Amino acid sequence: MEFHAVFLALIQGFTEFLPVSSSAHLVLPSVLFGWQDQGMAFDVAVHLGSLLAVIVYFRKEVFAMAGAWFGSLRGKALCAESRLAWGIVLATIPACVAGMLLGDVIERYLRSGWVIAATTVFFGVLLWWADRMARQFKSEYEAGWRSALFLGCAQALALVPGTSRSGITITAGLMLGLTREAAARYSFLMSIPIIFLAGSHQASGLLDGSAMMSWSAIIIGTVVSFVSALACIKLFLALLNRIGVLPFVIYRLALGGVLVAVLTYQ
Template sequence: MTIEQIIVLAIVQGITEFLPISSSGHLILVPNIMHWPDQGHFTDVMVHLGTLLAILIYFWRDVLRLIVGALELFKGKITDDGKLAIYIVLATIPAIAFGLFLKKFGFEDLERNVAVVAWNTILYGILMLIADMVGPQERSMSNMTLSSALIIGVAQALALIPGTSRSGVTITAGRFLGFTRPEAARFSFLLGIPAMAGAGVLTIGDAIADGETITMDAFYAAILTFFAGLAAIAFLMALIRRMSLLPFVIYRMALGGFLLVLVYS
């Protein structure tokens, strides 16, 4: 990869993975415009690790509490943090099951279907707008229940269909359930930790199967992705404390429309 491709790939992945604007839409759009070759599975692994590290660093206090809560469970002590850790594990199961379903029945190449990405970018943008308009802002993560966590987990599973946006659809589900914007985003990011870790492991398997070699380019991309992701999380959390999700909805409409132009022109 050229240095320009490394920088752009890392920034796009780091930002769009966390902002609710569809990372798959951008990862289709940018190479299409720049005429770049595919970066390979190993680079995908490294940028995923970069985004995962960004979550762990930004939410380190929450992560530490979840780890302590999980350890307390093994001692027979059930705490609120322990319950939340259980909820996150159980809410990850729908994504695992749906991922296995897509793989078994040969739907792994959906990300190459620009029309699917475009229409989902628009559809889930509309759902995000509705959720943010009608969802009351009265619940926090301390009010999380198993049923609410599972609903958000099912929403996360839908993000395996390109154009949906993992952060976007989980925040949307949280808003429909009455969680405040910051708390919906916070749970979305914590829920993403096992999902991103699992995706990284699977992608490593793909890279090994394809016989890809380890390159320094991938490590550079991971480092840049980490910083871009950290900035994106901080930006999103600061923005949604002050305003609605409307700017992201408008952006999704514009992106989806542009992709549709690419498809049908």
């Protein structure tokens, strides 16, 4: 159990913020090794670890945005930080609406290995195309409300397993003219409310007492996902401008091929 928890938490932490699809990685252990689902409590734990990691890394930006946002509610003039905060709020709405309207349909019909394999490849190619065509001249603070809405709609697409939330939002950011780093930073900041809301929704399912809970797995999942996600964010932003997105595109294509082979011959 502890080994499974560490392994799955590492996968969650490293892939949550990379444009490589965490769902594609999480489906492999169950297909290859026949591992059982760790349960809803474990899912909440690893998402909590990822959430804490992005808040810690962007703590200066988060505090500045939060202060400016509350200031704007009290009638203060908008500034760069409050505009970005309002943009993040706007960008969260499409995924929330799509999740409420289509969540059950997606869970029932699209959560399969074949869908994950197809979306892993397709959205990997789309990321390569967006990066190749990108103008890359804007920072995240220059993204207006139309850009926020477009990024939010892209984030809603990530409800389809294999899409990769960070991958599709970075793709959308590049399409809008954001630099690679700005697109990644906007994507990471967008993840804070959406991970919080998704985790809260999952946590509400634990209140009825029907979910099995292993406290050792929960603690391990939270700590390991936090450490791995924090390291991932730092490394990704440090290397992004140097290596670009092509290595991740190639990796997605290879991963999609592995999934197809495993699903075909299992």
